[in-house]
Amino acid sequence: MPGPEQARQIFIIRGEKLSVSLITGLITFITGTTYTLIAMNLPAAPLGRANEPKIFPVSLGILMIILSFLLIAQEMKKRASKDNTEYEKAVFKxxxxxxxxxxxxxxxxxxxFLFVRAGYVISTFIFVGLELLLFSGIKKWKSSALIAIIFSLAIYILFYKLLGVYLPMTPYIWI
Amino acid sequence: MESFELLLHGFTVALQPMNIMWVTVGGILGTIIGMLPGLGPATGVAVLLPLTFTMGPVAALITMGGVYYGAMYGGSRASILINTPGDGAAVAATFDGYPMTLKGKAESALAISAIASFIGGVFATIIMVFVSMPVARFAVKFGPAEYFMLFVFALAATASMTKGNRIKGFISMTLGLMIATIGIDAQSGVKRFTFNILELQSGIDFLVVIIAVYALGEVFKSFKNIAEGKKTIQTGFGKIWISMEEWKRCFWPILRSSPLGFFIGALPGAGGTMASLMAYNNEKQMSKTPEEFGEGAIEGVAAPEAANNAASVGAMIPMLTLGIPGSGTTAVMMGALLMLGLQPGPLLFQQQPTIIWGLIASMFIGNIILAVLNIPFAGIIVRVLAVPPRILYPIVLGLAFVGTFAISSSVMDFNLLIIFGIIGFVMSITNIPATPMILAVIVGSNMEQSFRRAYKISDADLSIFIASPICIVLIALTIISILFPIIKNIFEKIKK
Incomplete structure (x- = not known):
């Protein structure tokens, strides 16, 4: 749930204050324009009305562009009415x-990359293990390694053995 | 009394020992996931969905149903004990639930939240039994143009009702619809937005988007919050129950909040969060002692909990009868149905009565099982809350990836998972709500297909979309839902 304090997050780029909404507006505009251009150049339908596959996407693209303008306009209006000191409080780091x-x-x-090549159990051990290290720090490597091996084996047994969901096996080993 | 007979038939399905076991397993897993901070019912259902891949449709749906309302029960446990709601719908339970814990009344708070949830859930399921058939029968009359307008209304209402900036809600919705256009066009065979990537030709699986946004996005967000410190949690409890006096205080609030929650839940866009907050405010206004609210008033826990569970059932109605999910979680539930090859909508009631009524009957049974789990066993279950996030989140990541692989047996989807996880995170820091996008991704292609069918039937005449009375009503509702917040603001200003 974004709270009110989050709504005032500000990016600081080269000393200039850019509000999140303004950046969002710009990204939205770029997305909308790119999408519309690609949609307009979609190939024609071989049967029936040639333009049919384009109608829905092109309308979406245009809607997105309109929304980006609305968002930017709303933000400009907000800036004109509010003083900027309020924005200083929260800085997005x-x-x-x-x-x-x-x-x-x-x-x-x-x-x-490893999932199919090394098999489920080993690749998952590495993935979850590294992730645990990232969250817990290097000092807790023993417990991280233990949790990672228990997790990958438990999921392997649950999914592959009990539920019959296909998972890639490690070459040359039984799992 | 056709509904009643069908319900009895549903009970014969739901009461099969295996199905009772599945709803219990789903309920326990759901309760646990719902309790964990940041993981609500939508994430729970999304992450646990792969468990059901090898089950039959009835067992799969019953299990997912168990996860769904289990998470609704569980969400409030964390709100009450550590002031950390599992999802939006459990936020209202923190207002008085946590103060009750601080005052040493955690037992009463846990008990009343489970009792209120039970009454709200059962009450709403009873209404559902009688309402769903007429709604489904009415919906059979809908042609493609009506359906298109219904999709427009549901999406517009969802985007408009989301908390925060409404324009961002609509941006989220449009983005979701755009994602849904990727792949080979079903009607003409034209490749759209595939960029010559083979895997994109069949389109982007909405389940991947759901898992990415809810599970990966949540993990990415957690990096930011993880340093905030861990709260200690109470694990020793006295008897978890309420006194007669407490029950008397809660009786009417629960009975008032249940229908309110059901009604709000059934509206598109307004889910459990809004239902529980409205119920809370409602009781506060009606109370003779409003100053107690926020300080540990027990009816402040009972009312939102009843409303929130009633809303979770109410939200199933548009999803099952019309194929239009009204919330993130029902969207994921609809994803589960689609994966089982079932198309939610009016015809589902005619073609698959066993599945539908089995599910509805299992909701009664599930609520009973969950009430049992969450009252006598609450002391054991809440120990899960002691699992530190640094262990929890890597496990969620592991589950997200194995779940994605189970959907398609292809590692290619891992890339999509990562990309949409990043998109989900960017959306969260730019305060763009995720729910409208998720709904749009799921209904997007159906929406376009109904548009195209109507367009063909009318021979490219767009007036078909305003031709029938149903369409006109839906257009009016769409406009109202878009303008509603503006109208509300004006009224509030006038009041002041």
Missing amino acids: IDNHIKSIILTVLNAAIYS
């Missing part, structure tokens, strides 16, 4: 948590 997210994404990419 790109610090450790963004770093953790990037590491998690990299970890997931490794997981996706």
Whole structure:
């Protein structure tokens, strides 16, 4: 649940204050425009009305562009009426948590590479283990390793053995 | 009394020992997941969905139903004991539930929240028995144009009702519809937005989007909040029950809040969160001692809990009878149905009475089982809350990935999972609500298909969308739902 304090988060870029809503408005505009352009250039339908596959997407794209304008306009209006001191309170920091997210994404990419090649149990042990280290810190590596192995084995037994869901096996080993 | 006979038939299904076992298993898992901070019923159902892949449709739905209302029961445990609601619908339980715990009355708070949830859930299921058939029968009359307008109304209402900035709600909705257009167009065979990637041709599986946004997004968000420190949790309890005096205080609030919750839950867009907050405010206004609210008034726990569980049942009606989910969780439930090859909508009641009525009957049984689980065994179950988030979140991640693999048996979906996890996180820091997007991803392709069918029938004449009285009513409702917040603001200003 975003609270009121979150609503006033501000990015500080080169000393300039940019509100989240303004950035959102810009991203929305770019998304809307790109989507509309691709939608307009979709191939024609081989049968029936040629434009039919385009109508719905193009309308969505245009709606998105309109929404981006509305959002930017709303934000400009807010800025004109409110003094900026209120914005100073909450500053959005790109610090450790963004770093953790990037590491998690990299970890997931490794997981996706290893999943079929190394098999479910081993790749999951590595993935969950690394993730536990990321959350708990290197000092707790023993408990992290233990939890990771219990988790990957338990899920393997539950899904593969009991529920019959296919999971990739590790080459040359029984699991 | 056709509904009654069908319900009896449903009970013969739901009372089979295996199905009782599944609803219990689902209920326990749901309660546990619902209790965990940040993980609500939507995440619970999404993460546990793979468990049901090898079950038959009836068992699968009954299990998921158990998870769903189990999470509703569980959500309030964390609100009461550690002031950390599992999801939006459990927020209202913190207002008086946590003060009760601080005053040493955790036992009463836990007991009344389970009792109120039980009464709210059973009451709403009884109404559902009588309401769903007429609604389904009425919906059979809907043509493609009516359906399209119904989708427009449901999505607009959801986007408009979401907390915070309404424009962002609509952005979220549009984004979801855009995602739904990816893949080969079912009617013309044209490849749309696939960028020559083979895996995108069959479209993006909405379950992947759901798991990504609810599970991965939640983990990403947790990195930010994890340093905030852990609260100690009470694990020793006296007898978890309420006194006669407390029951008398709660009786009318529960009976008032149940129908309110059911009605709000059945409206598209307004889910358990709104129902529980409205019930809370309602009781506060009616109370002779409003100053006690917020300080540990027991009816302040009872009313929102009854409303929230009644709403969770009410929300099932538009999903089952019309194929239009009104909340994030029912959207995930609809995802479960679609995965089982069942298309929710009026025809489902005609074609699959066993499944539908088995599910409805299992809601009665599930509520009884959950009340038992959450009163005598509450002291044991809440120990889960002592699991630190640093262990919990990596496990949620592990479950999210294995769940995704179980859906498609393809590692390609891992990439989509990561991408949508990032999108979900970006949406949360930019305060764009996720629910409208999730609903739109699920109903998007049906919505476009009904538009296209209507367009074909009318020979490209758009006036078909305003031709029937049903369409006009739906358009009016759409406009009202979009303008409602503005009208409300004006009224409030006039009041002042």
